[in-house]
Every structure is written in structure tokens, then in C-alpha cells.
Amino acid sequence: xxxxxxxxxxxxxxAALPLLVLGVFFVLPVAGMVGRGFFPAGxxxxxxxxxxxxxxxxxxxxxxxxxxxxxxxxxTVLLGVPxxxxxxxxxxxxxxxxxxxxxxxxxxxxxxxGVAFRTLLAPSGPLGALGLDGTPVAIIAAMVFFxxxxxxxxxxxxxxxLDRRREDAAAALGxxxxxxxxxxxxxxxxxxxxxxxxxxxxxxxxxxxxxxxLGGLRYATIETEIYLLTxxxxxxxxxxxxxxxxxxxxxxxxxxxxxxxxGRGEAVDRAAARSQGRAATWRDTPxxxxxxxxxxxxxxxxxxxxxxxxxxxxxxxxxxxRDLADAGVGPGATVQVPVTEALANSWRVAVDATxxxxxxxxxxxxxxxxxxxxxxxxxxxxxxxxLFMLPLGVSAVxxxxxxxxxxxxxxxxxxxxxxxxxxxxxxxxxxxxxxxxAPVLRSLDPRQGQAAASLGASxxxxxxxxxxxxxxxxxxxxxxxxxAVSLGEFGATAxxxxxxxxxxxxxxxxxxxxxxxxxxxxxxxxxxxxxxxxVSVMAVVERLRSxxxxx
Amino acid sequence: MRHATVHLRDPDGxxxxxxxxxxxxxxxxxxxxxxxxxxxxxxxxxxRAVAGLERLHAGTVRYDGQDLSAVPTHRRGFALMFQxxxxxxxxxxxxxxxxxxxxxxxxxxxxxxxxxxxxxxxGLPDFGARSTDGLSGGERQRxxxxxxxxxxxxxxxxxxxxxALDRSLRERLAADLRDILVRARTTAVLVTHDQDEAFTVADxxxxxxxxxxxxxxxxxxxxxxxxxxxxxxxxGYATVLDGAAARRLLGSREGGDRWQLALRRSALxxxxxxxxxxxxxxxxxxxxxxxxxxxxxxxxLVHAVADPGERVTEVGSExxxxxxxxRTARLQAPRPPGARLGSNP
Numbered sequence: 069x070x071x072x073x074x075x076x077x078x079x080x081x082x083a084a085l086p087l088l089v090l091g092v093f094f095v096l097p098v099a100g101m102v103g104r105g106f107f108p109a110g111x112x113x114x115x116x117x118x119x120x121x122x123x124x125x126x127x128x129x130x131x132x133x134x135x136x137x138x139x140x141x142x143x144t145v146l147l148g149v150p151x152x153x154x155x156x157x158x159x160x161x162x163x164x165x166x167x168x169x170x171x172x173x174x175x176x177x178x179x180x181x182g183v184a185f186r187t188l189l190a191p192s193g194p195l196g197a198l199g200l201d202g203t204p205v206a207i208i209a210a211m212v213f214f215x216x217x218x219x220x221x222x223x224x225x226x227x228x229x230l231d232r233r234r235e236d237a238a239a240a241l242g243x244x245x246x247x248x249x250x251x252x253x254x255x256x257x258x259x260x261x262x263x264x265x266x267x268x269x270x271x272x273x274x275x276x277x278x279x280x281x282l283g284g285l286r287y288a289t290i291e292t293e294i295y296l297l298t299x300x301x302x303x304x305x306x307x308x309x310x311x312x313x314x315x316x317x318x319x320x321x322x323x324x325x326x327x328x329x330x331g332r333g334e335a336v337d338r339a340a341a342r343s344q345g346r347a348a349t350w351r352d353t354p355x356x357x358x359x360x361x362x363x364x365x366x367x368x369x370x371x372x373x374x375x376x377x378x379x380x381x382x383x384x385x386x387x388x389x390r391d392l393a394d395a396g397v398g399p400g401a402t403v404q405v406p407v408t409e410a411l412a413n414s415w416r417v418a419v420d421a422t423x424x425x426x427x428x429x430x431x432x433x434x435x436x437x438x439x440x441x442x443x444x445x446x447x448x449x450x451x452x453x454x455l456f457m458l459p460l461g462v463s464a465v466x467x468x469x470x471x472x473x474x475x476x477x478x479x480x481x482x483x484x485x486x487x488x489x490x491x492x493x494x495x496x497x498x499x500x501x502x503x504x505x506a507p508v509l510r511s512l513d514p515r516q517g518q519a520a521a522s523l524g525a526s527x528x529x530x531x532x533x534x535x536x537x538x539x540x541x542x543x544x545x546x547x548x549x550x551x552a553v554s555l556g557e558f559g560a561t562a563x564x565x566x567x568x569x570x571x572x573x574x575x576x577x578x579x580x581x582x583x584x585x586x587x588x589x590x591x592x593x594x595x596x597x598x599x600x601x602x603v604s605v606m607a608v609v610e611r612l613r614s615x616x617x618x619x
Numbered sequence: 620m621r622h623a624t625v626h627l628r629d630p631d632g633x634x635x636x637x638x639x640x641x642x643x644x645x646x647x648x649x650x651x652x653x654x655x656x657x658x659x660x661x662x663x664x665x666x667r668a669v670a671g672l673e674r675l676h677a678g679t680v681r682y683d684g685q686d687l688s689a690v691p692t693h694r695r696g697f698a699l700m701f702q703x704x705x706x707x708x709x710x711x712x713x714x715x716x717x718x719x720x721x722x723x724x725x726x727x728x729x730x731x732x733x734x735x736x737x738x739x740x741x742g743l744p745d746f747g748a749r750s751t752d753g754l755s756g757g758e759r760q761r762x763x764x765x766x767x768x769x770x771x772x773x774x775x776x777x778x779x780x781x782x783a784l785d786r787s788l789r790e791r792l793a794a795d796l797r798d799i800l801v802r803a804r805t806t807a808v809l810v811t812h813d814q815d816e817a818f819t820v821a822d823x824x825x826x827x828x829x830x831x832x833x834x835x836x837x838x839x840x841x842x843x844x845x846x847x848x849x850x851x852x853x854x855g856y857a858t859v860l861d862g863a864a865a866r867r868l869l870g871s872r873e874g875g876d877r878w879q880l881a882l883r884r885s886a887l888x889x890x891x892x893x894x895x896x897x898x899x900x901x902x903x904x905x906x907x908x909x910x911x912x913x914x915x916x917x918x919x920l921v922h923a924v925a926d927p928g929e930r931v932t933e934v935g936s937e938x939x940x941x942x943x944x945x946r947t948a949r950l951q952a953p954r955p956p957g958a959r960l961g962s963n964p
């Protein structure tokens with residue numbers, strides 16, 4: 069057997085399990101969902117889909133999705149770039165702390181963000197006077213809050229690596245600071261800004277928990293509409309039609325994002341030494357003030373959430389926290405599970421989901437990080453790479469919905485299986501795990517392995533002694549990411565979690581969507597608890613992340 | 620006559636050592652000054668201070684009598700060229716060269732005409748439409764030079780402009796650079812650690828070490844009389860002999876130990892009529908000459924050369940050496956007594 073075909077076999081062997089899982093738990097559900105739209109009675113009938121797409125409400129939902137996402141993306145970029153400048157090009161005491169703080173919202177579960185903004189903007193809240201409760205502005209503000217980290221991280225790592233001397237050269241040629249920014253710095257940052265903006269748009273367009281908790285029935289995105297059509301109106305056909313629409317829109321966006329990332333990203337030269345930034349001068353006052361404002365905006369919902377969790381009926385009290393262990397919160401409550409039990413559910417599910425996501429992620433990363441020899445193999449690897457990124461492009465709600473409609477009959481009757489939720493969450497986390505591990509694997513110099521082999525190490529030994537030692541920190545970090553994603557996952561879980569075994573985000577949502585002050589009090593305390601657990605996990609991840617990796 | 624004057628003094632030596640300390644330089648218009656120093660000598664900091672990119676703790680940068688300390692970089696009318704060119708990757712070659720012209724809102728026709736002229740000057744005609752990605756290292760530096768010259772800077776600052784290139788290209792480009800600077804009548808400061816580059820390109824030379832100015836003058840002055848043994852070695856002298864050993868080589872009786880003699884590698888030549896006897900310790904044939912190390916009693920090991928035809932180049936053979944005074948330099952500022960500097964082959 070030739071070496072070439074043996075290495076091809078190795079790829080197939082490594083890819084087999086992930087492909088099987090992806091086939092059963094991703095392709096099948098999504099195809100089933102698409103099928104439900106186009107083949108309602110077993111025969112091809114696109115009329116129903118067209119009818120749904122022609123509805124007034126559908127058009128309103130689509131329009132709202134697009135414009136609110138566009139507005140939120142624009143605001144995120146406009147606020148994020150100056151903040152990035154301050155956090156990555158200026159030197160000041162406490163910079164590390166501020167950087168960590170700005171990134172914090174991104175790791176918060178969406179439901180928590182929604183609850184925090186409602187607390188802030190409610191008529192009785194600190195900013196109640198603005199009358200923003202239940203308006204699109206509240207939704208957009210929450211999206212900006214959530215996604216600021218994407219811009220700061222993506223643009224910041226590039227900006228920090230930009231060679232300062234390029235700007236110096238322009239200044240010496242007669243460019244004023246503003247001209248340097250316009251003609252040299254911004255063009256150099258453009259790939260990162262475009263890439264960040266497309267990712268932010270994607271997140272906004274697919275945001276579920278935030279819109280559901282803040283928009284109610286009045287403002288819906290495609291994502292929440294699919295959920296409402298399924299769970300409230302039982303109109304599965306319309307839901308599949310919307311899922312198809314979203315699949316098309318999101319795949320197109322992902323393609324564009326990918327093109328901008330690979331099209332120009334490579335041409336950027338990195339400075340050998342990262343600049344440490346310069347001290348701020350009086351000329352930086354406008355950006356410093358703006359950054360202060362943005363920090364206040366980030367702090368306000370979080371501070372409100374914590375303060376509000378300590379107040380019951382106008383007095384300081386820990387009662388909301390004491391109630392976390394109580395079942396059947398509030399009068400006429402249908403929630404039969406105490407918050408602490410939901411947290412335990414979330415924890416168990418997250419452990420399973422993380423194990424699965426990391427196992428699959430390692431296998432996929434080993435495959436897609438290969439430097440393929442032949443053209444066929446190269447094509448194959450590129451295809452696999454794209455395939456395993458697909459869950460990123462398909463919304464969690466669509467995935468959860470697909471599970472519901474396809475995995476309901478033998479031999480795959482998993483509706484009552486305790487594995488359903490962890491599997492769905494693992495698929496949501498998988499792209500993130502691959503994104504964390506594959507670049508590290510790719511960046512390993514193959515000559516290190518060759519050096520080891522020349523010294524007498526077998527391939528297995530090379531893996532154990534050269535590749536794994538370089539990988540264990542990113543591996544732990546990926547596990548942490550997957551765990552945090554799973555803890556906060558709401559889109560797919562909302563469909564799949566059984567009422568008697570809800571995860572914490574699902575329970576929080578059912579608490580806030582029910583009328584009654586008492587349930588809301590408990591929801592706030594539960595949100596603080598969930599935020600604390602998630603942030604603690606992410607803090608550990610942050611310590612483990614190797615500094616060479618991007619956002 | 621316009622003068623560019625730099626005077627830097629860094630008084631806040633409390634704790635941190637200043638990168639540049641008490642350096643005064645003066646450059647007549649139209650001339651090229653090479654600031655020569657090993658890495659870490661503060662030469663780049665000096666250049667950045669002149670460009671206005673580094674804050675002065677004390678001292679002044681004057682041009683034509685005007686104090687520039689409060690003038691921001693972009694209003695100084697200088698241009699700065701870096702070791703790796705720092706071309707803007709999002710602009711074409713012509714876009715890069717025309718950049719400073721467009722900053723000054725020159726009409727498009729004038730810009731394109733001037734760009735063509737500049738590209739011809741640096742030997743890259745018809746390169747305008749190319750992207751900067753595909754350029755070789757030498758081409759990048761030529762484009763960077765054309766860009767720096769575009770608006771006739773009052774002072775051109777060159778930060779190791781040729782160091783990133785390989786040797787043969789560096790030598791060729793150094794000669795071209797000299798030629799272009801002379802033709803454009805540019806006043807320039809060149810910072811480098813390569814003495815050949817400095818000799819080829821500059822009229823004047825300043826030697827920097829540990830942030831302090833060791834010596835300055837015309838290239839010839841500095842070359843003929845290095846300030847001390849370290850300066851001599853840095854300028855390419857292979858060996859520095861102290862008084863007694865030097866007297867032996869010269870066969871003279873000049874008094875005192877307070878001077879030294881710096882020898883180039885080729886200062887001693889094997890010759891039948893030579894006055895200095897020695898024993899060959901090693902020999903290596905190179906194109907053009909055989910390089911020897913020879914032990915001379917009372918002096919130690921010294922470098923010498925022999926014509927490729929000479930048959931005396933085996934290790935152990937006895938030779939006679941002839942000193943070529945034009946390949947030596949006499950150092951007048953010796954170290955304090957006690958710090959003996961021996962031979963250094």
C-alpha cells in the first residue's frame with residue numbers, strides 16, 4: 069500500500085465518527101425540516117413555502133431581522149473601533165482589567181442579557197424614564213452590548229500587531245494624525261473590521277434569547293418567529309419555510325464572511341514585536357470619553373441586575389436567593405423545578421455536551437489541520453472544513469426544531485432520551501472547538517515532528533511527545549468554551565428540554581415570561597447565579613488560553 | 620548655508636539609562652551623514668527623535684536655525700525610510716510613491732508625472748501599476764526611496780535602508796543610493812551598523828556607542844583616525860596593537876605607551892624584502908589573496924595576506940612581512956593605564 073493512500077485512509081478513519089454524528093444529528097434534522105417545508109404531503113409542493121413567505125407578518129419579521137441587525141452591527145462597529153483603539157493602542161493602568169470587562173458580556177447567556185436589559189429599562193428600573201422598555205432600541209442596545217467583544221477582540225488583535233513604523237513612515241511623509249488614520253491605519257484594519265462586522269451581523273440576525281426576552285410577541289426576528297410558530301401556533305409548515313429562508317440568508321452571509329477573512333487576511337504583515345502602546349495625551353480626550361461612556365453602558369445592565377437581585381418589594385433582602393431552592397415559585401406557577409435543580413441539570417448536560425464536543429472537535433481538527441498532499445485530498449479537507457463549520461451557519465432554533473421533527477420515530481426515537489439536549493449543544497459548540505484547536509494544530513511546525521521522527525520517534529510517539537504537549541492548553545480552553553456555550557445555550561434547548569428537566573436558561577425564560585413580580589425576582593437572582601457560573605468558567609478558560617490565539 | 624543640528628541631552632538618568640545621551644550633530648545642506656553604531660547604540664532612537672517620533676527629554680533638533688522641538692512629525696518636511704520599506708500594502712507601487720503628493724493635494728496629472736519621474740530615478744520604470752506584494756526586497760527599498768523623495772524632503776532619514784538585503788544586492792544598492800541622493804541633492808541622515816554601507820553612501824560619519832557620540836567628522840577623517848580601539852574595530856580594523864607592539868612592527872622608537880596602532884586585515888603583506896619576521900600559524904586561500912595569521916615575536920598573532928602565487932603559505936613556515944602604512948590608523952586617545960589592549964587576531 070502506498071503512503072499516499074494510507075494517509076488518505078487515515079483521514080477517512082479520523083473523519084468517520086464526526087461525519088456519522090454530523091450526518092445523524094445535523095444533516096438529517098435540517099434536511100427533515102427543509103423537507104417538511106417543501107414536501108408537506110410527501111410530494112414536492114413549494115406553494116406552501118411561497119405562501120408563508122408572502123405573508124405580511126413574515127415580511128415584517130424578515131424586515132425587522134435585517135434592519136435591527138444592520139443597525140446593531142453599525143452601532144457595534146462605530147463604538148467598538150474607538151474602544152479598541154483605547155484598549156489596544158494606549159497604555160494606562162488597569163488596561164487588562166478593562167479589556168476583560170469589555171469582553172465579559174459576550175460570555176453571558178443570552179437570556180441573562182435579556183433579563184438584565186429588561187431590569188434596566190423597565191418602568192421601575194434606573195433608566196425607566198427613557199421609555200425604552202419593549203422598543204426596538206432596547207433590543208438593539210442589548211445586541212450591541214453582547215457583540216462589542218467581537219469587534220474589540222477581532223480588530224484589537226490585528227491593531228496591536230500592526231507595525232507602528234508604517235504609521236510613522238506616513239507621518240514623516242507629511243500625513244497628519246487624522247490622515248494617517250484614514251489613509252494607512254483604517255485600510256490596514258479593514259479586513260478585521262469587515263470580518264468582525266459580518267460575524268456581528270450574523271450573531272444579531274440569529275439572536276434568539278435576547279429578542280425573545282425583550283421583544284415579546286411584538287418584535288420578532290426569523291429566529292424567534294420559528295420558535296413561536298412551532299410552540300405557540302403549531303404551524304410547523306410555516307416554521308420550516310422560515311428555517312429554509314434563514315438557512316439561505318445565513319449561508320450566504322457566512323460565505324461572504326469567509327471570503328473576506330481569507331481573501332485579505334493573509335496579506336497583512338505582522339510586526340515582529342507587538343507594540344506596547346503609547347501613553348494617552350490630551351488629544352485622545354474624545355476617544356477616552358467615548359470609551360468611558362461605552363464602559364458605563366456595559367456596566368449599567370450588569371450592576372442593575374445585581375442590585376435588583378438583592379431587593380424584594382423595595383427592601384434589601386436575600387429572599388430571591390433563598391427562593392432559588394424552592395419548587396413551584398409564585399402563585400399559580402407551573403414551574404415545578406427549583407432553580408438549584410435546573411442548575412444541576414444544566415451542569416450535567418454541559419459535562420456530557422462538552423465531552424462530546426471535545427471528542428468530535430479533536431477528530432475534526434486533526435483532519436482539517438492536515439497539510440494535504442494531493443489535489444483530491446486537499447479538496448476533501450477543504451470540504452470537511454466547511455462541513456463542520458455549518459452548524460455555525462444554521463441557527464440553533466432550526467437545529468432544535470429539526471431534532472424535534474426527525475428524531476421522533478424508530479430507529480431514531482430520541483425524544484425521551486437524555487442525550488438529545490447534550491448532542492444538540494455539542495453540535496452548537498463544535499465549530500468553536502474546531503476554531504480553537506485547528507489553528508494551533510496548523511501552526512505546529514511540521515519540522516518538529518520530522519525532527520522527532522529522525523531521532524527515532526514513531527508516529528504515535530510524535531503525537532504523544534510533540535503534538536499533544538503543544539495542544540493541551542488549547543484543548544482545555546476549547547473544553548471551557550464548549551462548557552460555557554452549553555451552560556448558556558437556549559435556542560436548541562428551548563425546543564428539546566423536557567418540562568420536568570429544564571436547564572437553567574430555559575427555566576429563567578419561563579420565569580420571566582410568566583406574569584407576576586415574584587417569578588421575576590427569582591429569575592433575576594437565577595440570572596446572577598448563571599452569569600457567575602459562566603463567568604467563572606470563562607475566567608479559567610482565559611487563564612488557559614495561549615496568548616498566540618486570536619479571539 | 621542651511622544646517623540641520625541635533626542636540627540631545629537626556630538628564631533624567633535616574634534609574635533608567637537614556638537611549639541617547641548628550642549627542643550633538645551638525646549637518647551641512649546637501650550632504651549625507653551616516654550614524655554608525657552597533658545595535659543598541661541608540662542610533663535608531665536618535666533618528667526617531669529627529670523625525671519627531673520620539674519625545675525629547677531635553678535638547679533640541681534644529682533645522683536652518685529653527686527649533687523643531689514643538690513641531691509635530693508631519694509638519695517637519697522630512698521623510699523617513701525604514702529598513703523594511705514599510706510600503707502600504709493596500710496601495711500599488713504608484714499609489715505608494717504618490718502618497719505624499721496626494722497628501723498635499725497636488726493635481727492628479729502632476730502626481731502621475733512625478734511618480735513616473737521618481738520610479739525612473741530609482742531604476743524601476745513601468746513598475747507603477749504593480750502591487751507591492753510581488754516586489755523583491757531590493758525593489759521594495761527602491762520604491763520606499765522613491766516615496767521618500769517624492770516631495771523633496773528637507774531632510775531624508777534612512778533607518779538601516781539596506782540591512783534587510785543580501786550582500787551583493789546591498790553593495791549594488793548602496794552605490795545606487797549614493798548616486799540617487801547626490802543627483803537629487805538630498806540632505807540625508809543614514810543610520811546603519813554596516814560600515815561599508817556608511818562609507819559608500821555618506822559624506823560625513825558619526826560613531827555612536829551606548830547612546831553617546833564617540834566621534835564625528837568626514838568619512839575620511841573618521842576612517843583615518845578612529846577615536847579609540849573599539850571604534851577602530853567597529854570600523855573594520857582587524858587588530859589594534861598597543862605602543863610597544865606597534866613600535867616593533869613599525870621599527871620606530873617613538874616614545875611613550877600612550878598610542879595604539881589599528882591594522883586592517885591586509886595591512887601586513889608577505890614580502891621577501893619585508894622587515895618583520897614571523898611564523899605562519901594558519902593559512903586560508905581566498906579569491907585574490909591568501910589570508911594568513913602570523914606569529915610575530917613581541918607582537919603576537921597578526922593578520923597578513925600573501926599573493927596567491929607565494930609558496931610560503933604553509934603552516935609553520937617562516938615569512939617576512941611588510942607593513943603598508945596606508946592600511947593602518949594611529950589612535951591618539953588611549954585607554955587609561957592598566958587597561959592593556961593586546962593583539963586581537
